[in-house]
Amino acid sequence: MSIVVVGSVAFDGLKTPYGVREKVLGGAATYFSLSASYFTEVRVVGVVGDDFLPEHEAVMNKRGVDTRGIQRANGKTFFWKGEYGENVNEAKTLQTDLNVFATFQPQLPAEYLNSEYLFLANIDPVLQTKVRDSMPGVKLVGGDTMNYWIKDHRENLGKMLKRVDMLLINDTEAKMLGEDNSLPRAARKVLNLGPKALVIKHGEYGATIFFRDGEFAGGHHPFRAPALPLEEVRDPTGAGDSFAGGFMGYIASQGEVTRTVLKHAMFYGSVMGSFSVECFGTERLQSLTREEIDERFLIFRELTHLD
Amino acid sequence: MSIVVVGSVAFDGLKTPYGVREKVLGGAATYFSLSASYFTEVRVVGVVGDDFLPEHEAVMNKRGVDTRGIQRANGKTFFWKGEYGENVNEAKTLQTDLNVFATFQPQLPAEYLNSEYLFLANIDPVLQTKVRDSMPGVKLVGGDTMNYWIKDHRENLGKMLKRVDMLLINDTEAKMLGEDNSLPRAARKVLNLGPKALVIKHGEYGATIFFRDGEFAGGHHPFRAPALPLEEVRDPTGAGDSFAGGFMGYIASQGEVTRTVLKHAMFYGSVMGSFSVECFGTERLQSLTREEIDERFLIFRELTHLD
Numbered sequence: 103m104s105i106v107v108v109g110s111v112a113f114d115g116l117k118t119p120y121g122v123r124e125k126v127l128g129g130a131a132t133y134f135s136l137s138a139s140y141f142t143e144v145r146v147v148g149v150v151g152d153d154f155l156p157e158h159e160a161v162m163n164k165r166g167v168d169t170r171g172i173q174r175a176n177g178k179t180f181f182w183k184g185e186y187g188e189n190v191n192e193a194k195t196l197q198t199d200l201n202v203f204a205t206f207q208p209q210l211p212a213e214y215l216n217s218e219y220l221f222l223a224n225i226d227p228v229l230q231t232k233v234r235d236s237m238p239g240v241k242l243v244g245g246d247t248m249n250y251w252i253k254d255h256r257e258n259l260g261k262m263l264k265r266v267d268m269l270l271i272n273d274t275e276a277k278m279l280g281e282d283n284s285l286p287r288a289a290r291k292v293l294n295l296g297p298k299a300l301v302i303k304h305g306e307y308g309a310t311i312f313f314r315d316g317e318f319a320g321g322h323h324p325f326r327a328p329a330l331p332l333e334e335v336r337d338p339t340g341a342g343d344s345f346a347g348g349f350m351g352y353i354a355s356q357g358e359v360t361r362t363v364l365k366h367a368m369f370y371g372s373v374m375g376s377f378s379v380e381c382f383g384t385e386r387l388q389s390l391t392r393e394e395i396d397e398r399f400l401i402f403r404e405l406t407h408l409d
Numbered sequence: 410m411s412i413v414v415v416g417s418v419a420f421d422g423l424k425t426p427y428g429v430r431e432k433v434l435g436g437a438a439t440y441f442s443l444s445a446s447y448f449t450e451v452r453v454v455g456v457v458g459d460d461f462l463p464e465h466e467a468v469m470n471k472r473g474v475d476t477r478g479i480q481r482a483n484g485k486t487f488f489w490k491g492e493y494g495e496n497v498n499e500a501k502t503l504q505t506d507l508n509v510f511a512t513f514q515p516q517l518p519a520e521y522l523n524s525e526y527l528f529l530a531n532i533d534p535v536l537q538t539k540v541r542d543s544m545p546g547v548k549l550v551g552g553d554t555m556n557y558w559i560k561d562h563r564e565n566l567g568k569m570l571k572r573v574d575m576l577l578i579n580d581t582e583a584k585m586l587g588e589d590n591s592l593p594r595a596a597r598k599v600l601n602l603g604p605k606a607l608v609i610k611h612g613e614y615g616a617t618i619f620f621r622d623g624e625f626a627g628g629h630h631p632f633r634a635p636a637l638p639l640e641e642v643r644d645p646t647g648a649g650d651s652f653a654g655g656f657m658g659y660i661a662s663q664g665e666v667t668r669t670v671l672k673h674a675m676f677y678g679s680v681m682g683s684f685s686v687e688c689f690g691t692e693r694l695q696s697l698t699r700e701e702i703d704e705r706f707l708i709f710r711e712l713t714h715l716d
Contacts, residue, residue, distance in 0.1 A: 188590040283495040285613065286638040306592065307614035310638060323711050328633045331593040331617060365715050404630050406713045408672050 104143035104216075105354045107134045107347075108208045108233050109223025109246075111148035111172060115183030115197065116382060118190070120336040126383035127158050129180065130223035130246070133340035136387040137347025137374040138221075139165040140395055142354040145214045147171035147233070151179040151202045161388060170211045175202035190335045190379075191305045208233050219354040221346060224248050227255055227262035234265045242359055244268045244350050245297075246342075252278050263296035270301040270346050286312070289324070299364065301349065301371075303342050305329070311368055313361075320361035327368035328405050330376040330398070337382045341375045344387060348374030373398045411450035411523075412661045414441045414654075415515045415540050416530025416553075418455035418479060422490030422504065423689060425497070427643040433690035434465050436487065437530035437553070440647035443694040444654025444681040445528075446472040447702055449661040452521045454478035454540070458486040458509045468695060477518045482509040497642045497686075498612045515540050526661040528653060531555050534562055534569035541572045549666055551575045551657045552604075553649075559586050570603035577608040577653050593619070596631070606671065608656065608678075610649050612636070618675055620668075627668035634675035635712050637683040637705070644689045648682045651694060655681030680705045 112129030116122065135144045145168040150158075154174075162169050180203035184193040208229055218241040222230040227247065234243055245266035251259050252275060259279075263269065269292065273285060279295075280288025285302065289312040292300050298317040303309045308328040315322055349371030356363045373395055380386045419436030423429065442451045452475040457465075461481075469476050487510035490503040515536055525548040529537040534554065541550055552573035558566050559582060566586075570576065576599065580592060586602075587595025592609065596619040599607050605624040610616045615635040622629055656678030663670045680702055687693045 190591075284497075284640060284642070286640045289638070290640070304614060307611060308633075312638075321711060323708060324638055326615075326635045326638075326712050328713075331596070331619075331631055331633075333591060333593045333597070335591070362716065369715065401630060403715065404628060405633050406635075407715070408676065408710065409669065 103218055103354045103357060104145055105138055105219035105221060105350055106145045106147060106171070106210065106214050106217045106237070107131050107138070107221045107223060108147040108230070109134065109225055110180050110203055111146070111150050111154070112180035112182055112203070113153070114339060114383065115181070116337055116339060117185040118337050119186070119188065120334070121382065123382050125181075127161055128182065128339060128383060130340075130343040132162065133343035133378065133384060133387065134221060134223055134347040134350075135162055135167045136165055136384050137344040137378070138351030138354070139167050140374075140390060140392055141348070141351030141370070142219075144168065144351070145171060145217060147208050147210055147214070149173045149175050149202050149206045151175055151177045154179045161384065165388065168214075171209070171214055173209060175205075177202040184339065186338060190338045193338070210236055218242070219350060220244070221350045222246065222262070222266065223343065223346070227251055227258040230262045231258070231265055234262070242267050242353065244270060244346065246270050246346060247275065249275060249278060260295060266297050268299045268301060269297040270303065270342070270349070272303045272305070272342065276300070276302045301368070303345060306331075308372060309345065309368060311364060318359065318361045318364060325365050325368060327372045328402060329372055330402065330405070332376060332379065335379045338379050340384065341379050344378035345371040345375040348372075369399055369402050370395070373402060410525055410661045410664060411452060412445055412526035412528060412657055413452045413454060413478075413517065413521050413524045413544070414438050414445070414528040414530060415454040415537070416441065416532055417487050417510055418453070418457050418461070419487035419489055419510070420460070421646060421690065422488070423644055423646060424492040425644050426493070426495065427641070428689065430689050432488075434468055435489065435646060435690060437647075437650040439469065440650035440685065440691060440694065441528060441530055441654040441657075442469055442474045443472055443691050444651040444685070445658030445661070446474050447681075447697060447699055448655070448658030448677070449526075451475065451658070452478060452524060454515050454517055454521070456480045456482050456509050456513045458482055458484045461486045468691065472695065475521075478516070478521060480516060482512075484509045491646065493645060497645045500645070517543055525549070526657060527551070528657045529553065529569070529573065530650065530653070534558055534565040537569045538565070538572055541569070549574050549660065551577060551653065553577050553653060554582065556582060556585060567602060573604050575606045575608060576604040577610065577649070577656065579610045579612070579649065583607070583609045608675070610652060612648075613638075615679060616652065616675060618671060625666065625668045625671060632672050632675060634679045635709060636679055637709065637712070639683060639686065642686045645686050647691065648686050651685035652678040652682040655679075676706055676709050677702070680709060
């Protein structure tokens with residue numbers, strides 16, 4: 103099985119209580135790809151500028167990620183600079199230079215079109231819908247979005263929501279999208295907009311998946327995966343995208359999308375998020391082993407299971 | 410097995426998006442007692458004023474709670490008035506009249522002294538330590554505290570912390586007491602102050618128990634219980650005390666304090682908290698059945714368990 107991911111490939115400038123990095127490889131599609139690469143074949147679609155060097159692409163290729171869908175454009179690669187204070191749950195954006203990403207028009211290589219899984223990372227919902235439509239035979243589509251699209255591009259987002267099977271967003275986004283301050287009520291309202299399942303990421307408190315009634319043949323109760331209580335979160339950047347990569351990657355590796363698969367996917371998503379934040383940028387995601395991942399899976403189990 | 414609880418018995422004035430109550434039975438010891446009464450024999454120690462009528466005491470007696478330790482004093486009962494907005498996680502205190510509670514000196518009836526379990530709800534740590542010392546043979550002691558004591562009575566609180574086995578506090582209190590913005594690091598620092606285990610309550614995200622190394626013969630990993638994603642939280646007042654009642658009550662019912670017992674206690678604590686917030690005041694806690702409790706326990710299991 104293989105999964106296509108469409109989204110940002112970027113450079114990040116990072117400042118956390120643990121240090122500073124001027125310019126490291128980042129972007130939602132990058133974190134997602136590296137994370138998912140431990141579970142399934144990954145094909146990435148994005149755009150980069152002249153400053154994106156072979157050594158950067160090699161980071162993905164070393165993990166077996168197919169980068170033929172990364173377009174080259176004249177100009178600089180998307181750059182984001184952010185700072186985290188004592189509260190690692192909140193990033194303060196210091197600089198956002200969209201650069202070549204501003205005019206990104208995703209183009210899927212013909213070789214990608216037989217993929218059965220698709221993840222639409224956070225980009226303009228019009229583009230997300232377009233990509234979705236270009237893969238009519240896809241088995242399962244996951245998507246992400248953010249405040250900006252929820253606030254000012256609601257109509258376009260609404261069309262996209264009818265075309266994805268699962269939406270992965272955080273608490274604030276869910277409350278904004280569902281227009282309700284109660285998370286469970288907001289979840290129900292978001293599910294009424296289209297997706298069959300909604301994963302809400304709670305940061306250090308883990309994540310919850312809510313199911314639309316009757317979907318994935320199971321009870322009507324949601325399922326919650328914990329986050330690892332980590333004493334040292336060196337860089338929270340990309341935690342959500344790493345979660346999405348583990349979540350979607352695991353699903354793609356299973357062949358069928360049952361409730362049991364989705365529950366395990368929630369755990370693998372949390373596991374990958376917990377690795378991601380241990381080091382700056384994508385460093386930790388570059389050199390994991392499947393053994394380390396499965397060992398941590400067992401810790402997550404111990405964290406939550408009665409026996 | 411029986412448990413003694415020392416703390417406030419009060420009247421509350423409540424305003425939430427679901428309605429208003431001018432004066433209903435409340436107080437930490439009341440919520441705790443009712444909650445714990447579904448698991449074990451409960452003996453309460455507190456103080457009330459002239460406005461505390463037989464019908465109020467009857468609420469506890471109907472649940473089999475021994476109220477011989479409730480003293481009568483001239484004056485009015487402790488009164489708290491609070492309001493919750495759209496964000497039910499935060500109470501806005503509108504009025505606090507300590508009344509007879511201001512000069513509360515806990516006195517344990519001789520009949521209470523053979524209890525093997527003790528819970529020190531949130532009162533002056535000097536009084537908590539005094540009560541603790543009056544029960545030297547007790548098997549397990551749980552305690553609560555709040556910002557006020559952490560900020561301005563640290564020395565007295567330090568003495569109390571050396572005399573309790575488990576401390577149950579919320580995120581904000583844990584970070585303040587551990588003087589660290591990372592919850593897992595704060596937890597470790599609090600455990601260094603005395604308790605063998607620390608339960609941190611995260612509101613709608615559940616609760617985590619952290620263990621001091623080597624205690625309760627198990628791995629060194631914490632354990633996390635979820636909260637129920639409730640669409641309607643009518644009144645969050647007393648959720649933490651109801652959690653404590655379920656947690657300590659279940660432990661007291663088991664006879665031994667193993668890691669497995671503590672994990673189950675975390676679930677029962679969350680279960681009782683979830684019932685408490687469904688109605689105003691202690692209403693829901695007055696009329697539960699053990700069957701309803703165990704049914705909800707299974708829902709909590711389904712919420713978090715892979716299989």
